[in-house]
Amino acid sequence: MNSTPIKIAVLTGCRSDYGLLLPLLRVLRDEPRCEQTVYAAAGHLSVKMGLTARQVEADGFAPIHLAPLDDADDSPTGMAALAGRVTESLASLWRQDKPDWLVVLGDRVEVLAAAVAAWYARVPLAQLQPGDLSLVDNGPRHATSRLASLLFPATTLAEERLLSWGEEPWRVKQVGSLSVDNALSHPPLGEKELVELGAETGLDLSGDLLILLYHPIPGEAAATLSGLDACLTAVDSTGLPTLAVYPNADAGGGAIIERLSSWAATGSQQTVVKNLPPSSFIGLLRRCRTLIGNSSAGIIECSALGTPVVNVGSRQGNRERGENVFNAACADEARSVLSQILTDENLRERLRQSPSPYGSGETAERIIKTLLETPLNDSLFNKGLETFA
Numbered sequence: 166m167n168s169t170p171i172k173i174a175v176l177t178g179c180r181s182d183y184g185l186l187l188p189l190l191r192v193l194r195d196e197p198r199c200e201q202t203v204y205a206a207a208g209h210l211s212v213k214m215g216l217t218a219r220q221v222e223a224d225g226f227a228p229i230h231l232a233p234l235d236d237a238d239d240s241p242t243g244m245a246a247l248a249g250r251v252t253e254s255l256a257s258l259w260r261q262d263k264p265d266w267l268v269v270l271g272d273r274v275e276v277l278a279a280a281v282a283a284w285y286a287r288v289p290l291a292q293l294q295p296g297d298l299s300l301v302d303n304g305p306r307h308a309t310s311r312l313a314s315l316l317f318p319a320t321t322l323a324e325e326r327l328l329s330w331g332e333e334p335w336r337v338k339q340v341g342s343l344s345v346d347n348a349l350s351h352p353p354l355g356e357k358e359l360v361e362l363g364a365e366t367g368l369d370l371s372g373d374l375l376i377l378l379y380h381p382i383p384g385e386a387a388a389t390l391s392g393l394d395a396c397l398t399a400v401d402s403t404g405l406p407t408l409a410v411y412p413n414a415d416a417g418g419g420a421i422i423e424r425l426s427s428w429a430a431t432g433s434q435q436t437v438v439k440n441l442p443p444s445s446f447i448g449l450l451r452r453c454r455t456l457i458g459n460s461s462a463g464i465i466e467c468s469a470l471g472t473p474v475v476n477v478g479s480r481q482g483n484r485e486r487g488e489n490v491f492n493a494a495c496a497d498e499a500r501s502v503l504s505q506i507l508t509d510e511n512l513r514e515r516l517r518q519s520p521s522p523y524g525s526g527e528t529a530e531r532i533i534k535t536l537l538e539t540p541l542n543d544s545l546f547n548k549g550l551e552t553f554a
Contacts, residue, residue: 170197170198170199170200171198171199171200171265171266171536171537171541172199172200172202172263172264172265172266173193173199173200173201173202173264173265173266173268173536174201174202174203174204174264174266174267174268174288175189175190175193175201175202175203175204175267175268175269176204176206176267176268176269176275176276176279177203177204177205177206177209177221177228177270178205178206178207178208178209178273178274178275178276178414179207179208179209179214179217179273179413179414180208180209180214180215180217180220180413180440181413181460181461181462182270182271182273183205183209183217183220183221183443184347184443184446184447185270185342185343185344185347186268186270186343187224187347187350187443188343188346188347188350188528188529189268189343189346189528189529189532189533190203190224190226191529192529192530192533193529193533194225194226196533198537199533199536199537201226202229202264203221203226203227203228203229204228204229204231204255204279205218205221205228205229205230205231206230206231206232206233206251206254206275207232207233207234207247207251207273207274207275207414208234208413208414209221209228209230210230210232210233210234211233211234211236211414212236213236213419213422214234214236214411214414214439214440215411215439215440217440218230220440220442229258231250231251231254231255231258232247232250232251232253232254232275232278233250234247234414235247239414239415239416239417239418239419240416241383241384241416243416244274244383244415244416247274247275247278248274248275248277248278249278250278251274251275251278251279251282252278252279252281252282255278255279255282255283255286256282256285256286259282259286259288263286263287263288264288265288265289265541266288266289266290266291266536267279267283267288267289267290267291268290268291268293268532268536269290269291269292269293269309270292270293270294270343271292271293271294271297271302271306272297272299272302272303272305272306272309273302273305273413273415274305276292276305276309277305277308277309280292280308280309280312280313281312283312284312284546287546289314289315289541289545289546290309290312290313290314290315291313291314291315291316291317291532291536292309292310292313292315292316292317293317293319293343293532294306294317294318294319294323294342294343295307295309295310295313295316295317295318295323295327296310296316296318296320296322296323296324296326296327297318297319297320297323297484297485298326298482298483298484298485299461299480299481299482299483299484300382300479300480300481300482300483301382301383301480307330310327310332311548313336314336314545314546314548315336315338315535315536315539315545316332316336316337316338317338317339317340317531317532317535318337318338318339318340319339319340319341319342319344319465319523319524319528320339320342320485320522320523320524321339321522322485322522323339323485324337324339330550331549331550332550333548333549338531338535340524340528340531340532340535341523341524341525341526341527341528341531342465342523342524342528343528343529343532344461344462344465344466344469344523345465345466345469345521345523345524345525345526345528346526346527346528346529347443347447347466348447348450348465348466348467348469348470349469349525349526350447351443351444351447351448351451352448353448353451353452354445354448354449354451354452356371358445358448359371362445362449365438366408366436366438367433367436368406368408368434368435368436369406370406370408370449372406373405373406373454374405374406374407374408374449374452374453374454375400375403375405375406375407375408375453375454375455375456375457376407376408376409376410376449376450376453376455376456376457376458377396377397377400377407377408377409377410377425377456377457377458378409378410378412378456378457378458378459378460378462378463379392379393379396379409379412379421379457379458379459379460379477380412380413380415380418380421380458380459380460380480381412381415381416381417381418381420381421382417382478382479382480383415383416383417384416384417385417386417386420388478388479389417389420389421390420390421390424391478391495392459392477392478392480393421393424393425394424394496395477395478395493395495395496395498395499396457396458396475396477396499397424397428398496398499398500399457399475399477399493399496399499399500399502399503400435400457400503402500402503402504403503403504403507404434405434405454405507406434406435407434407435407436408435408436408437408438408449409425409428409429409435409436409437409438410437410438410439410440410441410446411425411437411438411439411440422437425437446462447466447470450462450466450467450470450472451470451472453472454473454506454507455472455473455474455475455503455506455507456472456473456474456475457474457475457477457499457503458475458476458477459476459477459478459480459481461481461484463476463481463489463490464476464481464484464485464486464487464490465521465523467489467490468486468487468489468490468519468521468522468523469521469523469525470517471489471513471514471516471517471518471519472489472513472516473489473491473506473512473513473516474489474490474491475491475493475499475502475503475506476490476491476492476493477492477493477494477499478493478494485522485523486522487516487519487520487521487522488515488516488519489516489519491505491506
């Protein structure tokens with residue numbers, strides 16, 4: 166029996182995927198049969214986005230830094246340049262020491278770039294949450310899947326989709342979503358924590374609260390700002406304290422940050438923060454009246470927490486969702502839907518009883534079990550697509 170630990174590297178490129186990967190990283194760290202490496206890339210190394218690699222370090226993971234985001238260029242071509250830096254940085258690292266597995270989550274630019282590096286360097290790739298559908302991210306997500314040796318879809322529909330596209334059944338393991346593990350791992354915030362967080366953000370967090378989290382639609386600047394303005398119009402109509410969080414490090418994010426900063430300066434009941442620690446973010450999602458925006462956190466984490474969501478615009482188009490998500494295409498719809506949510510006193514309790522399509526936890530353990538049990542041999546790279554065989 167081989168007693169040598171298998172080397173598992175995990176790539177994280179921004180604050181959002183780090184929070185989701187955290188349950189896996191913690192279980193890996195305590196698993197004696199695994200040797201863990203963490204790569205912190207792209208948005209984690211951005212001054213503009215808050216240098217969130219420091220949070221990874223504070224959690225004790227000693228990440229290897231690579232391929233920082235260019236804060237001066239969030240254009241589509243800037244994202245293409247970032248992809249090249251990620252691929253080159255990993256290739257350089259792996260000339261000295263290759264992991265047995267590289268684990269990536271989802272569909273971001275650094276994920277696809279890492280998948281290309283892994284394929285040509287013959288590092289087996291495991292992709293988390295393949296097979297999902299969303300308007301913006303379908304291309305990089307599905308391209309990454311074609312290069313992956315193992316696929317860990319979160320839902321039954323995603324698993325069926327991958328199989329219908331010809332992925333071999335032994336490669337596809339439905340495990341649920343790490344986002345649910347993450348959401349369920351954080352308890353409600355205590356009174357002291359709320360007071361301290363309120364002092365940091367400048368808002369009274371003891372009562373009703375809205376959270377705004379809105380990401381760009383790459384290549385669609387007008388649609389991006391139109392959707393953001395719909396969110397701002399809706400929250401302003403309520404008079405409730407609103408905490409906005411910076412968008413992800415995607416093309417077009419700078420315009421959102423600029424608009425949010427101007428909005429936050431117009432009143433004492435609204436503020437914008439670069440980042441929140443995962444425990445604070447989930448704690449506020451647990452107690453806020455509504456999350457409004459277009460973040461996958463509304464689709465996945467909030468479905469596990471029973472938090473109502475106003476999903477604005479097309480970014481999350483076609484993505485599976487629970488009963489907690491209410492869609493809005495424009496400002497009038499967003500304002501109307503938000504008003505209906507806030508006046509339904511029993512909604513939150515009903516949503517807590519509704520199952521999430523993304524599972525109920527213990528995803529990290531299922532992933533690690535599969536990685537440990539999968540033989541490391543050439544069959545990992547001999548990808549056949551059964552539909553076309």
